[in-house]
Amino acid sequence: MQEFVEFTLGGIASGMVYAAIALSLVLIWRGTRILNFAQGGLAMLTTYLASIVISRTGSYWEGFAAGLAAGLVLGAVAERTVIRPVESKGPMNAVIVTIGLLIFIEGLAGIIFGGQYRSFPPAFSIVGLRIGSFSLGISRNDVFTAGAVLAAAVILAVVFRYTPVGLRLRAAAFGPQVARLLGVRVGRVLTLGWALAGLFGALAGVLVTPSTFLYPNSMDAIFVLGFTAAVIGGLDSPVGAVVGGLILGVVLEYVGGYLGSDIVPLFGLAALVLVLMVRPSGLFSAATTRQV
Amino acid sequence: MTLARHLAAAAAAAVVIALISVQLGSYRDYQIAEVAAYVIAVAGLTVLIGLSGQISVGNGAFMALGAYATALLQLRVPWLPAHLGGWSIVVIFLISVVVTAAGGAVVGVAAARLRGPYLAGATLLLAVAFPAAVADRYAGVFGGDQGLGVTVTTPAALGPAFPPTRWLTWLTCAAALAGLVLLANLARSRVGRSWRALRDDEVAAALSGINVARLRVLAFVVSAASAGLGGSLLAVVSSIVSPGAYTLSLSIGLLTAAVIGGLGSLLGAVWGSLLLALIPGYLSNVATSHGGRLFGLPSGATSFVPIAAYGVVLIVVMLAFPSGIQGGLRRLFGPVAPVAAGPLARLARRGRRAPAGLPASRHGLAAARHRGSGPRGDDRRGQAGEPSRRSGRRHARTRDTHQRQSEHQEEGTR
Amino acid sequence: MSAGTALAVEGIEAGYGGAVVLHGVTVAVPAGTITAVLGANGAGKTTLLRTVSGMVRPRAGRIVAGGADVTGRRPEQISRAGVAHVPEGQGVIAELTVEENLRLGGLNRRHAERAAGLADAYARFPVLERRRGLPAGTLSGGERQVLVIARALMSRPRVLLLDEPSLGLAPRVVAQVMGLVRSLREESGLSVLLVEQNARSALSIADTGIVLNLGRVVAAAPAADLAADVSLRRHYLGF
Numbered sequence: 001m002q003e004f005v006e007f008t009l010g011g012i013a014s015g016m017v018y019a020a021i022a023l024s025l026v027l028i029w030r031g032t033r034i035l036n037f038a039q040g041g042l043a044m045l046t047t048y049l050a051s052i053v054i055s056r057t058g059s060y061w062e063g064f065a066a067g068l069a070a071g072l073v074l075g076a077v078a079e080r081t082v083i084r085p086v087e088s089k090g091p092m093n094a095v096i097v098t099i100g101l102l103i104f105i106e107g108l109a110g111i112i113f114g115g116q117y118r119s120f121p122p123a124f125s126i127v128g129l130r131i132g133s134f135s136l137g138i139s140r141n142d143v144f145t146a147g148a149v150l151a152a153a154v155i156l157a158v159v160f161r162y163t164p165v166g167l168r169l170r171a172a173a174f175g176p177q178v179a180r181l182l183g184v185r186v187g188r189v190l191t192l193g194w195a196l197a198g199l200f201g202a203l204a205g206v207l208v209t210p211s212t213f214l215y216p217n218s219m220d221a222i223f224v225l226g227f228t229a230a231v232i233g234g235l236d237s238p239v240g241a242v243v244g245g246l247i248l249g250v251v252l253e254y255v256g257g258y259l260g261s262d263i264v265p266l267f268g269l270a271a272l273v274l275v276l277m278v279r280p281s282g283l284f285s286a287a288t289t290r291q292v
Numbered sequence: 293m294t295l296a297r298h299l300a301a302a303a304a305a306a307v308v309i310a311l312i313s314v315q316l317g318s319y320r321d322y323q324i325a326e327v328a329a330y331v332i333a334v335a336g337l338t339v340l341i342g343l344s345g346q347i348s349v350g351n352g353a354f355m356a357l358g359a360y361a362t363a364l365l366q367l368r369v370p371w372l373p374a375h376l377g378g379w380s381i382v383v384i385f386l387i388s389v390v391v392t393a394a395g396g397a398v399v400g401v402a403a404a405r406l407r408g409p410y411l412a413g414a415t416l417l418l419a420v421a422f423p424a425a426v427a428d429r430y431a432g433v434f435g436g437d438q439g440l441g442v443t444v445t446t447p448a449a450l451g452p453a454f455p456p457t458r459w460l461t462w463l464t465c466a467a468a469l470a471g472l473v474l475l476a477n478l479a480r481s482r483v484g485r486s487w488r489a490l491r492d493d494e495v496a497a498a499l500s501g502i503n504v505a506r507l508r509v510l511a512f513v514v515s516a517a518s519a520g521l522g523g524s525l526l527a528v529v530s531s532i533v534s535p536g537a538y539t540l541s542l543s544i545g546l547l548t549a550a551v552i553g554g555l556g557s558l559l560g561a562v563w564g565s566l567l568l569a570l571i572p573g574y575l576s577n578v579a580t581s582h583g584g585r586l587f588g589l590p591s592g593a594t595s596f597v598p599i600a601a602y603g604v605v606l607i608v609v610m611l612a613f614p615s616g617i618q619g620g621l622r623r624l625f626g627p628v629a630p631v632a633a634g635p636l637a638r639l640a641r642r643g644r645r646a647p648a649g650l651p652a653s654r655h656g657l658a659a660a661r662h663r664g665s666g667p668r669g670d671d672r673r674g675q676a677g678e679p680s681r682r683s684g685r686r687h688a689r690t691r692d693t694h695q696r697q698s699e700h701q702e703e704g705t706r
Numbered sequence: 707m708s709a710g711t712a713l714a715v716e717g718i719e720a721g722y723g724g725a726v727v728l729h730g731v732t733v734a735v736p737a738g739t740i741t742a743v744l745g746a747n748g749a750g751k752t753t754l755l756r757t758v759s760g761m762v763r764p765r766a767g768r769i770v771a772g773g774a775d776v777t778g779r780r781p782e783q784i785s786r787a788g789v790a791h792v793p794e795g796q797g798v799i800a801e802l803t804v805e806e807n808l809r810l811g812g813l814n815r816r817h818a819e820r821a822a823g824l825a826d827a828y829a830r831f832p833v834l835e836r837r838r839g840l841p842a843g844t845l846s847g848g849e850r851q852v853l854v855i856a857r858a859l860m861s862r863p864r865v866l867l868l869d870e871p872s873l874g875l876a877p878r879v880v881a882q883v884m885g886l887v888r889s890l891r892e893e894s895g896l897s898v899l900l901v902e903q904n905a906r907s908a909l910s911i912a913d914t915g916i917v918l919n920l921g922r923v924v925a926a927a928p929a930a931d932l933a934a935d936v937s938l939r940r941h942y943l944g945f
Contacts, residue, residue, distance in 0.1 A: 035409050037544075082607055089614045091408070092341065096551045099544055100606030107600025111593045164813055167802075171810050175799040181759060183785035183814045183861065216596070224420055224540070231413030262428045265421035272417050273402060280405040 006137025007257040008250060013142035015249020016149040020204035021226020022233060022241035023153060024197035029235040030173040031193035032087055037098040038078065040223025041105035042198055043205030046070040047214055048113055050206050051120055060123055067206045068199055075198020079191050087190075109216040122210035145207045152203055153242055156196070160238070169193060225252075228268055232275045234282025243283060247271070298476045302469045309465045318457035322529065323569065325461045328468040329525035330565035334549045335475050335558050336518020341547075342556025343484060344511035345491030347408065350399075350415030351519040352543030356423040357395050358520030359527035359538070361388035363440035364433075378447035381528065385467055388524045389517050396516020400509035419543035427535040439534025442527045464525045471521050476558055478514065487511060519546070552609050554616025563617040567605070575601050711770075712737040712897035713758070713789070713865045718767035720757040727753040729921045730767070733899070735865065740891050740898040742912035742929060744905045744943055749918040751901040752794060755867045758899070759791035760784040772864045786814055790863035794870040794901075797854040800843030804834055807842050807853055811860030819862075827856045848879035855886065865897045866890070872904045880904065884911050905943040909933045917942050 021039060028036045050067030054060055082101060086093045124140040160166035171179040172189040180186050204226065205219060212218050229248045233240025248271065255267040275283060313321050337351050365372060365384045372380045399418065403411055427434040434440065446459040478484055490497035490504050498504045527533045545568050553564025575598030613620035713735040721727040727750045735741045743751050756762040758769055760781040769777045772788045779787070790811075798807055805824070812823045828835035831852055837845060842853060851871055858866055868887065872880040888911040890896045902908035909915055909929045917925040917938065925938055932938060939945055 029409065035412060082611070085611055086614070090555075092347070092551045092555060093610050093614055095412075096548055097607050097610050099548055100603045100610065102603070103606065104600050104603025107596045107598070107603055110596025111600060114593055115596065164809075167806055167810055168813065170802060170806075171799055174801040177761070178793065178797055178799055179810070180781040181761070181785060181791045181793065182810050182857070183782050184810070185782050220540075224416065227413055228417055231410055235409050263425055265417070266425045266429075269414075269417040269421040272414055276406055276410055276414060277402070280407070281410060 007253045009138045011250030011253030013146050015246040016146040017208045018225045018229040019242045019245025020149045022230035024200035025230040026241045027197040031190045034094040038101035039201045040219035041102040043201035044219040046202035047205035047209045071198040071202025072195045076195040079194035106216040117213040120209040120214045234285035237284035240284030294480045298473045302473045313461045321457040321461040325464040325529045327569045328464040329522045332468040332471040333519045333522025334565045335561035336515040338550040338561045340515035343487040348415040349412045350419035353418045353422040354516040354519035355523030356538035358388045358392045358523030359533040361391040362524040362527045363533040378445040392520025393517040396513040400512025423535045423538040444528045554618030557618040560618030710737045714770040716768045718764050720764045735897045738895040739913040742908040742915040743901045745918035750921040788864040790858035791867040792854045792858045798842040798850045805838040811857035868900045
């Protein structure tokens with residue numbers, strides 16, 4: 001029982017990090033139909049920036065804010081510089097450009113910061129919480145991690161549903177041509193989508209790095225899991241991204257806890273295949289499957 | 293006819309490689325052998341993506357399957373080497389290819405309903421999960437992180453003085469060329485045409501009697517078999533099979549090579565593989581030849597310069613040659629009209645200038661049918677001609693991208 | 707161009723890639739009138755509208771809307787200049803609700819005007835109010851056509867470009883849509899450029915009409931004259 005609670009809560013905490021990456025991928029996929037393989041790399045870079053600001057100012061929160069702001073800017077810059085020219089080309093071109101961007105960013109981080117592992121501070125205590133003598137398996141910082149992603153996701157949902165900006169974002173995603181005819185500056189809206197994606201990626205980076213250390217490839221594994229979460233949830237659905245992240249986080253925590261960590265990737269694959277067998281476009285896909 | 297031409301081309305390539313390998317030292321020979329292993333794996337992937345329109349981010353897993361099959365056959369099936377001497381490796385290659393083809397069939401069936409990013413996600417996880425997890429979990433069979441050793445004996449007929457690396461080069465290049473000839477013929481065959489049809493429009497292909505599900509699985513089988521052969525070749529080239537060689541980076545490298553070379557083109561697979569195998573090495577040579585220090589950077593940082601530069605190369609090539617290196621070469625040296633662009637686009641244009649008396653609606657309808665879209669052609673004829681002109685960019689199946697594409701075509705830049 | 711012209715298209719040449727579709731097309735839509743654009747499939751009718759709204763960039767010629775030269779502007783800029791384009795077929799964004807589709811049409815107006823515009827739309831089209839919370843994809847063909855027209859009106863356009871509003875609709879619904887277009891012109895002085903395959907019903911509500919054939923204007927006259935011209939009808943209009 002104790003183990004079960006620990007694994008569940010721990011899974012939720014890590015699942016919310018995957019959800020943040022998944023959300024960033026969904027934001028980009030909905031707007032530009034591009035899989036952004038560079039998302040983890042961008043998050044790693046912003047975490048380095050946050051790390052520098054923290055060590056200069058001594059304030060975690062200034063670093064936290066700087067990291068998120070850098071995510072916004074980097075996302076927009078990436079879209080404007082290298083993505084915009086391939087948006088009209090085939091999807092494979094865009095994929096390769098994002099892979100090239102990832103490799104470049106990781107190389108750049110190595111050049112600037114070196115390849116050694118750095119520690120990154122958590123926002124709150126990482127001492128395990130307990131109720132009486134009952135250990136919960138999570139720390140104050142895990143609670144903050146899950147809460148921060150949840151809050152960001154809720155804010156995003158509210159913006160999407162109730163603001164003119166959100167309406168523009170959704171219109172540009174679902175019907176770009178119609179949106180332009182109605183006066184929506186689709187080009188700017190797409191850049192905004194990438195910026196928001198950069199923000200969510202940066203959030204994931206800052207939140208997860210205390211437990212992974214910081215190095216040029218530090219976000220690779222997290223990116224793979226976030227991508228998996230997005231695919232499970234359905235790449236068109238922000239809700240799916242969060243649910244997919246939670247499912248993946250909890251399942252992998254159970255597998256790692258009860259069966260051993262070496263087969264966690266296999267079960268990730270199994271979970272994904274299982275979901276896609278039933279729903280080939282993810283759990284929350286609105287679009288019906290192509291039937292031939 | 294085409295078979296003869298492909299065989300002739302392969303023979304010519306074989307002669308050139310043989311002559312080059314005699315001239316070069318064993319290190320260069322080794323590099324050629326390595327490139328050969330990549331070429332066949334990338335060629336299989338370019339057929340999968342470029343012809344059948346499916347994506348795989350996980351073909352490194354098939355390479356691992358082929359490589360482990362080769363190592364295990366050599367270790368566990370003692371009668372093979374005893375009976376056949378140096379040539380036993382050919383039999384081992386063939387069995388390994390069959391094994392990976394079967395693996396490809398399993399994955400192909402499981403992936404038959406998946407499209408685009410979902411297929412990418414599933415295959416990506418395959419690449420992550422398969423080699424590492426399996427090798428770790430069943431270390432007794434697969435040798436764990438250490439991996440398994442693979443040895444190649446030079447056939448006695450070549451004499452004792454024959455350099456082993458040269459034999460390795462000949463062996464891998466011959467195997468890769470044989471695979472390429474098969475792929476080239478397949479691409480030209482009825483199967484290849486059906487793949488293109490289903491890539492361009494799945495619904496239309498199904499309506500014209502193509503068994504879509506079977507062809508999609510077949511494409512996975514072919515691509516897995518090619519990757520498996522590539523894995524077998526890489527196993528003998530590096531004389532060891534360990535999970536560290538078959539990471540996600542390898543899978544992504546294969547994908548990158550296929551796209552950079554030019555999707556759907558076997559020659560493009562060669563260019564892409566050369567880039568994949570040689571550029572990082574070349575760049576790090578440049579970096580180290582400056583005494584391990586570039587631009588006054590500390591030596592730890594210098595080792596990252598080739599990585600960053602490789603990323604830049606990928607981006608620049610993709611921006612400069614949207615249809616890959618082979619597409620770029622074709623544009624530079626080939627006939628003015630790219631393969632699919634010429635006749636169809638011209639036809640569409642000619643249809644527009646139909647004499648006034650003709651019922652113009654016939655042309656409109658034909659265009660609409662060609663596109664497999666709504667019941668009326670009307671003024672969209674111009675658009676209908678457009679996608680066929682840009683044949684290399686047809687993968688966008690989703691409505692939104694499709695719309696945005698035509699928008700871009702019409703308007704230029706936003 | 708006179709002061710009373712809402713939209714003037716002068717000598718437009720346009721096309722896709724290497725194919726030229728419009729060869730010097732000239733149309734003037736006087737303010738407060740409906741101009742029908744008729745012609746067979748492939749005549750260039752839709753391309754004409756797409757060029758006016760900026761989705762196709764003209765290679766030659768000039769487009770003046772509401773006194774401003776909009777030649778070569780982007781669709782979003784032309785939309786802000788008071789030209790609303792209702793594209794052919796499925797112009798609704800199916801994933802958004804009916805109300806969101808409407809709000810999208812009014813995004814470029816001031817905040818206070820948006821709410822008033824929405825109320826106006828619901829007053830005029832009660833069917834949309836009943837469906838306001840549903841995804842637009844659930845509407846019937848006729849309801850969708852009403853929605854896209856209502857959405858275009860949300861921006862208070864001076865010129866409405868209507869592409870094949872009768873496409874795929876039952877005859878009774880076609881009549882309703884045509885009646886709607888007519889009443890819009892009468893009530894709010896809207897100028898309409900109406901592309902129609904269904905020449906008979908278009909001419910029944912239009913003030914003037916032009917006939918396009920293979921990208922050239924072959925006739926331009928008051929709607930009644932066009933409808934009365936038997937040889938023109940037989941050659942180009944098919945009724």
